[in-house]
Amino acid sequence: MQSDVIDFQDARMRQGDHIVRGTAAAGMVRAFAIDGRRTVQAARDRHDTSPVVTAALGRLMMAGQMMGAMSKSDDELITLIVRGDGPVGGLTVTANSQGQVKGFPSHHEVWLPLNGRGKLDVGGAVGAGTLRVIHDLPGMEPYSSEIELVSGEIGDDLTRYFAESDQVPTSLGVGVLLDTDTNVRQAGGFIVQLMPGHSEEVVDQLEDNLRGVDSVTNLLERGMSPSDILDFVLRGMGFEELDVMGAEFHCGCDEERAGRAVLALGAAELADMVERREPAEVYCHFCGRRFEFSPDELSALLG
Numbered sequence: 001m002q003s004d005v006i007d008f009q010d011a012r013m014r015q016g017d018h019i020v021r022g023t024a025a026a027g028m029v030r031a032f033a034i035d036g037r038r039t040v041q042a043a044r045d046r047h048d049t050s051p052v053v054t055a056a057l058g059r060l061m062m063a064g065q066m067m068g069a070m071s072k073s074d075d076e077l078i079t080l081i082v083r084g085d086g087p088v089g090g091l092t093v094t095a096n097s098q099g100q101v102k103g104f105p106s107h108h109e110v111w112l113p114l115n116g117r118g119k120l121d122v123g124g125a126v127g128a129g130t131l132r133v134i135h136d137l138p139g140m141e142p143y144s145s146e147i148e149l150v151s152g153e154i155g156d157d158l159t160r161y162f163a164e165s166d167q168v169p170t171s172l173g174v175g176v177l178l179d180t181d182t183n184v185r186q187a188g189g190f191i192v193q194l195m196p197g198h199s200e201e202v203v204d205q206l207e208d209n210l211r212g213v214d215s216v217t218n219l220l221e222r223g224m225s226p227s228d229i230l231d232f233v234l235r236g237m238g239f240e241e242l243d244v245m246g247a248e249f250h251c252g253c254d255e256e257r258a259g260r261a262v263l264a265l266g267a268a269e270l271a272d273m274v275e276r277r278e279p280a281e282v283y284c285h286f287c288g289r290r291f292e293f294s295p296d297e298l299s300a301l302l303g
Contacts, residue, residue: 086127126152
């Protein structure tokens with residue numbers, strides 16, 4: 001009976017956004033893949049992003065979700081911060097180890113012509129700059145590392161991050177495809193990493209396989225699930241799926257947290273606002289929600 005319950009939950013997760021984790025080549029390769037269409041659509045709806053910003057933010061969010069799934073701690077938070085000299089300015093994403101992610105762009109309305117390959121010009125929107133990755137574990141000081149952006153296309157930049165900062169050979173692909181109405185048609189990605197002790201034969205096989213991957217969104221358009229994508233990328237290498245988890249856009253802000261943010265203004269400032277009968281407003285950059293506190297509510301907070 002317990003097995004039936006687990007199978008039902010597994011099937012239900014696969015119907016929505018989800019992350020698949022697996023291994024191949026007798027443990028010499030670990031891999032992750034995600035279907036994140038609903039997650040990226042939620043971010044697009046909340047921030048009213050232009051197509052190129054939807055693609056840029058969506059790629060970074062899905063990468064963050066897969067990186068969160070790598071965590072060995074249930075309480076770890078991973079924050080990815082891109083700062084560039086392009087018109088989008090920057091992107092900020094925070095993900096946990098349960099497949100939940102939130103994120104926002106510095107500028108949500110950026111319109112650029114398609115690049116030379118007829119694709120959304122994410123690299124042009126981001127420009128030159130830096131990628132910073134912050135790991136935050138309870139009871140420990142957050143630690144971070146930063147690299148120069150390679151292309152601003154997100155996938156290339158994170159591949160370089162893994163090579164330079166984590167010193168782990170990694171192949172990473174993320175993609176977002178939009179419909180003519182600017183809604184998200186497909187969104188997904190994969191991360192494949194070589195583990196210590198891998199053989200040259202495994203490297204050669206993986207490189208051959210990856211040459212057959214034109215883009216993540218094309219694989220999704222062919223009807224591939226995250227498990228199918230990993231099976232394709234790791235074909236002939238004994239791919240084994242280990243587990244699956246749900247994935248979603250989740251902020252977690254609420255009126256209680258907003259109230260704590262208001263209290264951070266200080267008692268004197270709040271008392272002055274109450275006396276002048278001025279309300280206070282808290283805006284969440286991650287999800288776009290606004291919380292307004294009337295003078296009476298501010299007085300109650302002070303009390």
